[in-house]
Every structure is written in structure tokens, then in C-alpha cells.
Amino acid sequence: MIEVTGLTKRFGSKVAVDDLSFSVKKGEVLGFLGPNGAGKSTTMRMVTGFLPVTSGEITICDLSVITNPEAAKKKIGYLPESAPLYNDMTVQGFLKFCASMRSLGGAARQTAVDHAIETCFLENVARQSIGTLSKGYRHRTCLAQALLHDPEVLVLDEPTDGLDPNQKLEVRKLIKNLGKEKAILFSTHILEEVTAACTRAVIVDQGTIVADGTPEKLAAEGGGSLYDLFHKVTTSETNAA
Amino acid sequence: MNTWTIFKRELTSYFTQPTAYAIVVIFGFLSTLLAFTIGNFWQIDDASLYGSFFPYHSLLMMILVPAVSMRQWSDEHSSGTIELLGTWPINIRSAILGKYFASAVVWALALLLTCPIVFAVNWLGDPDNWTIFSGYLGSFLVCCTFIAITTLVSAFTRDQVVALIVSVAICCVLTIVGLEQVINEVRRTGPDAKHAVDVMTQLGVFSHLREASMGLIRFTSLFYFLGLITTCLIGTNLVLKSQRS
Ligand SMILES: Nc1ncnc2c1ncn2[C@@H]1O[C@H](COP(=O)(O)OP(=O)(O)OP(=O)(O)O)[C@@H](O)[C@H]1O
């Protein structure tokens, strides 16, 4: 349901994403791995229609993000990397606002908000002001925002960042469950997460894909461990410098 | 529809934070204070408020309007929420308009709550209330213009302070250029200055505001204000779009 072909992004003379192609089908969870600055977030920002592409094509459920952004964006739930929120709102107020922006109204909106609050374990803070939330709760609120309209495609940029171990486990379970009938693209720095939640993983380095396959296949390539493969195929800062 | 949702959110945020209350109180207090001090409210026997009250609005607004609106877009940039707006199935235009109207409503309220001075002049004398209404309208248009300028400036930067300083500077120039004292100085430089004088009078907000407060809203004034507002808002749209590439 996510089709990316020949995706390239340049910032000035700097190439952040270089001729990237991949696809995520319904029922697949694609893990996006790579060192800092590899271009993971940039790719996701283009897939969600936030950043314009330099060249390449992206389609979501056969809708082009480039020529038909509004229709394509309806299909996507997106958790940005920094989990941005409006600090002056309450959790509930914010989710209601987000639901309205997704054209949900009335009873449907209330159901969607209640369901998202339940899924992301936000009952305790539903009436709290977002400005006073802890980091993990902020992250979960933003995740709830991405799930509100029950999208067919989920793009999650480091969804478990800042969560406590229990919550990490819960979110992994959630991703795995949702992945059964959605297409999910998520990035992470935690390699265990790949084995736990992904049906497939790609490793990106300097804007290009350097490894692609099921977690088992990748582990086998690395001689039994994903860590070794990751270390082998990515240029660490010390090598690059 | 989306404009309305964003408008409601922005307006609520003005009132859940102290911003709106602060501006209503401070503007009401300062505009009245200026009218009774340097406005010579008592001496010039000014029942229609045109000499003592309205001219000083632009002086206050050139500082207060950017202070209220500086976070309009710079906040979206610095908190990253622009990434939410940019990935929802909405047109960024509706966000620009929603935010703009919310600011305008806060200012309409601030102007409305200076009404005690209108009651006062009605009690003291027999003013033409249509003239006063026209003065308020002119004042509101000045204010809307300054909001639009601040909107545009705040779209450029993630730093609220920079947005504040730059938009105050622009609003200051638009105000000062049309002040009588400045115009008179330029006029004194000789007969050749006539064109400069004309341009400055039309360019500054002051002459438009003064005419409005005398009960005269010309087509050129409307064109001036609405033109500036539209240009700034369209500019905002272009800036927000180009920034991401
Ligand atoms: N707006 C921008 N202007 C210039 N360069 C940018 C911009 N956004 C990202 N980059 C550059 O693009 C490259 C890829 O950044 P990106 O945020 O996609 O990395 P990432 O893979 O998400 O890293 P991390 O694991 O740290 O989140 C980086 O070198 C970054 O400096």
C-alpha cells in the first residue's frame, strides 16, 4: 500500500535520500533502521507529504502523494519524530481537535477519541494539560493522534522513543497487532524491536538501502546477529570522518 | 470547515493563556491614557474622538499587535506542530486564515472594550456616533493590517523574538512614514518634495486612519488596507510552502 520508487531528496548540495525504492503491503510491518542522519525521518516526511520530493514517486493506496496529496494524506496516520503537540491544550482537547481535522464529527469523533485514549493508555492524563505531561506520555498522546481515524497506512518515526520498558512492550504489541490489517512503516534504533514486531526490515545508510529482508534473513546475513550486520553495512561516524 | 476548527483552537488558546486578557486590559488602559494626556481630550473639546483618541491607536498597535501575533507561525515551527498541520489532509490556507481570524477577533474585542470613552463623550456632549463608528472601523483595519504583517514575518522564523522585532520595525515604518510631523519635515525641504509627500501620505497608515476617524472611509483606503492584508496572507502561504523544500 506504500509504494516508493526512485525517491531522492536534496537539501542544497547535500543528498539526504538517494534514489530509494521500497514497498509495504497490507499486513506488513516494515522496520526502518539506520544510523543517525541516514535519512529515515526525511524519507518518512516525504512519504507523509510534509516535505516535497526532489525526484521520485510515492503512492499510498494507489494515490500519488505528489499529485493528489489531500486524498493520500487521509489514508495515513503519522507520528513525527519529535512528537509535536499543542502545549496549551488538554490531551482530550487535543485529540478532539485532531479528529476534527480528520473530518470526524459528533459521535464518531467521541468514539474515535475514546478508543485512541484506551489504546494508548492515556486514561489517567486525559484531562491533563499537555504542557505538564512527561516525555513518555507526550509520545503516547502523539501516537494516539496517529491512530484516531483508523488509517490504512501508519508511518511511525521512533514510536517507542522515550517510553518505559513496559510501554515499549505494549507499543510493540500494538504495532504487531495493527500490522495485521494495515501497512506500517516505522523507524527505530532498537534492533530487538525489529525481531519482535517487523515482518521485514531495511537498513538505510547515507540515503540508500544497504540491506533488505525478513529479520531472520538479515540476522543470518550478519552471521546470526542483527547487530553485526548493522555494524558491517553502515558507515559509522568514525569511519566516515 | 477546517478554517473554523483551527479558528476555534487558536481563539481558545488566546483565552486559556493570559494573552487575550492582557491585551484587552492594556490596550484599553493605554489608549484611554493617551487620549487624556497627549491627546488633549479636555482641551480640544473633541466629542467625536477624532483628534484625541483614534490617532494614537496606530502608535499602540504597532507594538502590541506584533506582540500578540508573533507566535502565530514561529511557534508552529519551533514546536514542530507544523509537521502535524502539513500531514493532515487540509490545505495550509485554511490554517493561515483560521489563525488570522482568531487574532483579528481578539483585537476586535480589545477595541470593543474601549467603549467607556464612547459613553463618556455621549454623556459629555453630542457626538456623531457614525463618525465614531467609522473611526473604530479604521482602527480595526489598521490592526488587521498589522496582524497580517506579523503573520507573514512569523512564517519566516522559528524565533518569536525575531518575529516580534522585525514586525514591530515594519509596523513602525508604516506608522511613522505617514505622521504629520514627518510629512511636514519632508515638505519643508522644498517644492520638489511634493511627490514624496504624496507617496508617504498614501503609504503610511496614518492618513487613512485619520480620514476614517473623521467619518470618511475612502475607496483608496479600503484598497490600501485590504491590498496589504491579502498580499501578506498570500505571501505567508508561499513562504510556508517554499520553506519545506
Ligand atoms: N531541513 C533540512 N535542511 C538541511 N538538511 C537537512 C534537513 N533535514 C534533514 N537534513 C539532513 O538530512 C540528513 C538526514 O536526516 P534525517 O533526519 O532524515 O536522519 P535520520 O535517519 O532520521 O536520523 P536519526 O536517527 O538521528 O533520527 C541529515 O544529514 C540531516 O542533517
Ligand SMILES: [Mg+2]
Ligand atoms: Mg530521525
